[in-house]
Amino acid sequence: MTGKSLFVLPLVLAAATAAHAGGVLAIGSAMPSGDVKMKSVDGKEMSISDVKGAQGTLVVFTCNHCPFAKMWETRIVELGNAYQAKGIGVIAVNANDPSVAAEDGYDQMVSRAKEKGFAFPYVVDATSGVAKAFGAARTPEAFLFDKDGKLVYHGAVDDNGQDAAKVDKAYLKDALDAVAGGKAVPVAETKSIGCSIKFRS
């Protein structure tokens, strides 16, 4: 028991120190930075508000270079394309500084979107400001808003990046189904290992 009480305080302290690190958007929050225009792979300037769907809106922070983003890419594209057709607005946002990884440059995004068949915008967060406003930290990281623009899901695509065949819990798909059907999201927050976003300084 003494061991345990010794342990609690530091945990609280640690949480307090970490919280200032620019908190992540809490479940229930309104969509931030909705009106920031970002250049999409079709050359058009696009904001998150522009893609808002009648049933909800999915914002995925991703990029070209990150091995985890690549592993989940096909699943992100499949989900994005499928649920866009079901009334969910979908947008993929690359907030990485391409001077850190050249593969994250605009031209490379254009080719990737073409190659993978993105049916939704893939945009450049040119100041990384949108990612910061969301409190996004890694790629890939999904934020799903309901039709009222409230955050209802934040986190991983599913629980197995390495192998789509071994997924136990399709978190994002379940959340999308719930939102598209006007139901409560079963699991609102999840995590996965991923690449840190290479914020522009």
Added chain:
Amino acid sequence: MTAVWLPIAFVLASTVRYLPTPPPPTAPAPVPANAAAVRAEIDKPGASAILVNVWATWCMPCREEFPDILHVAREFKDAGLRTVLVSADFEGMEIEARQFLSEHKVDFATFIKRGKDEEFVNGMHDDWSGALPATFVYDGRGRLVRYWVGKASYPVLKKRVEEALARKENP
């Protein structure tokens, strides 16, 4: 003379070309671990501070930071710093992870993350998003002093380790 040496040179050249030549790994094979196993390593008595670095061979900033992590690990080892390296490489990447550790002359036991991401990430810290690299510094009692995501420079790492070591006198 040339007639003799040419075929020999040819044989040698082709051997060199076709034999895989990575040097044998010198680093111990990383041990599969979940967050509880890493936690146990943090709580093991005998250290004045603990530095945990979660890295992966596919993570560019992790690779760039690695020499500085090791620099600090070696510099403060005698002062009581225990360094716990946890590779987040995928299953099937154990050889690459060990190769990388060997290239950096790691001669102590390290871990490789196994099990569900979510369990591991939350097990390390509730607020950690799972982004790499992630570094956690604990004092000698296993209390977290600081954690952060992203590459840190040698002076920053040094300062943070010193900060944790200094806690020894003020528990």
